[in-house]
Amino acid sequence: MKIRFNDDPKVVEKIREGLRRKDGYCPCRLQKTPENLCMCQEFRDQIADPDFEGYCHCRLYYKEK
Secondary structure, eight states, X not given: OEEEEOSOHHHHHHHHHHHHHTTTBOTTOSSOOGGGXXXXXXXXXXXXXXXXXXXXXXXXXXXXX
């Protein structure tokens, strides 16, 4: 298993910019809750799933099998 950034540097910069504006909370989510702090709970759950391969919700990270 490997976690990496999106291959598109423009996407990475845009999402990281959003993270800075929202104090580390996912820019794709409206609420500032612990579950939405980057890496969000949804993606941490996907990381724990051995069958999951793909992007997190905001497409900043990619999990490879």
